[in-house]
Amino acid sequence: MEDQILRLGVQAIMSGLATGVETYFAANEFDFIGKVREHAPDVAVLTATNRRLWTVVGEAGSTGATGRVGAAGGVGTAGGENPSPRLLLVIEQHQTGDLAGLPADGYLIRQDLSAAGMARALDQLAAGEMAIPVELGRSLIQQAAAAAPVKRRGALTSRENETLVLLVRGLSNKQIGRRLLISEHGAKRLVSSVLLKLDATNRTSAVVKAIRMGLVDEATLADTAN
Numbered sequence: 263m264e265d266q267i268l269r270l271g272v273q274a275i276m277s278g279l280a281t282g283v284e285t286y287f288a289a290n291e292f293d294f295i296g297k298v299r300e301h302a303p304d305v306a307v308l309t310a311t312n313r314r315l316w317t318v319v320g321e322a323g324s325t326g327a328t329g330r331v332g333a334a335g336g337v338g339t340a341g342g343e344n345p346s347p348r349l350l351l352v353i354e355q356h357q358t359g360d361l362a363g364l365p366a367d368g369y370l371i372r373q374d375l376s377a378a379g380m381a382r383a384l385d386q387l388a389a390g391e392m393a394i395p396v397e398l399g400r401s402l403i404q405q406a407a408a409a410a411p412v413k414r415r416g417a418l419t420s421r422e423n424e425t426l427v428l429l430v431r432g433l434s435n436k437q438i439g440r441r442l443l444i445s446e447h448g449a450k451r452l453v454s455s456v457l458l459k460l461d462a463t464n465r466t467s468a469v470v471k472a473i474r475m476g477l478v479d480e481a482t483l484a485d486t487a488n
Contacts, residue, residue: 263308263309263312263352264309264311264312265309268309268352268372268375269287271375272307272352272375272380273285273287275375275376275377275380276380278377279377279380279381279384283384286301286303291312291315294315295315298347302347303347304347304348304387304388305347305348305349305350305367305384305387306347306348306349306350307350307351307352308349308350308351308352309351309352309353309372310351310352310353310354310357310364313349313351313364313366316349316366348367348368348387349366349367349368350366350367350368350369350370350383350384350387350393351364351366351368351369351370352369352370352371352372352375353369353370353371353372354371354372354373355371355372355373358371358398361466361467361469361470362462362463362466362467362470362471364466365464365465365466365467366466367387367392367393367432368383368386368387368392368393368394368432369383369393369394369395369398370383370393370395371395371397371398374395374397379395386432387432390432390433390434390437391431391432391433392430392431392432392465392469393432394432394469417459418456418459418477421442421452422452422455422456422459423477424442425438425442425449425452425453425455425456426456426468426472426477426478427478428441428442429453429456429465429468429469429472430469430472430473430478435449435450435453436449438452438453453465456468460472460475
């Protein structure tokens, strides 16, 4: 993290987390890359400015190793379905309207950073869900009310709407398949259809667009944040 005060604050928060979570901190970008490759983290915590390092994180996780913890504030928990590290992105308040351009598995707002918020986000990621603060969801809904309507390519079917809700909760294709009692391949087809109809390039973009279209209500977002 480029901001020393933020880095020290995140270190203090993570050092005080419950047992079962190991944490590694990186002194610089090269140290970050080395720790990711060495420890195969479950989660890596980065700022939006340093999100470019996620390419390296993804390559490190593609081997299928399931390590314990990340770097630069990276953190992990034992086990998990996803063999690749998950990205928890610390963003600025003014960046909340551009999540589609900052895809990640979870978000924390720097100005609202707290130990409780960090612990909740890590618990959600460990459960295979997307970590998005309910305040951020409300902000997106408010922005949606003032913004021009976002066009989509077609109406979602009832099954696709169910899939969208699970996408908002951050579930993987395998988890979506289990919830809908279909195969992982079938879930993948549904997710692809949702992304196509929402004209979204990735899951984060789909979630943001769904919120702006009014397809996701505050109750769903609150359920995601709990």
